[in-house]
Amino acid sequence: xxxxxxxxxxxxxxxxxxxxxxxxxxxxxxxxxxxxxxxxxxxxxxxxxxxxxxxxxxxxxxxxxxxxxxxxxxxxxxxxxxxx
Numbered sequence: 001x002x003x004x005x006x007x008x009x010x011x012x013x014x015x016x017x018x019x020x021x022x023x024x025x026x027x028x029x030x031x032x033x034x035x036x037x038x039x040x041x042x043x044x045x046x047x048x049x050x051x052x053x054x055x056x057x058x059x060x061x062x063x064x065x066x067x068x069x070x071x072x073x074x075x076x077x078x079x080x081x082x083x084x
Contacts, residue, residue: 057071
């Protein structure tokens with residue numbers, strides 16, 4: 001877990017060195033700034049990402065529920081693989 005966190009921190013540091021926008025966002029997140037605005041921005045991004053995936057699952061659930069079940073089980077095993 002520590003190695004994973006160190007890798008994420010290294011990647012974030014590298015992107016912050018290369019991009020001014022990321023550097024500014026990181027400075028606002030760490031140094032105070034508008035925390036509610038930061039949380040709202042992150043949640044809105046997650047919602048934009050997750051909504052089409054949920055709609056796709058709803059569409060496939062009616063036509064082929066076994067495929068959706070297999071996909072969900074595969075996703076859970078994928079997450080367990082990274083956790084171990």
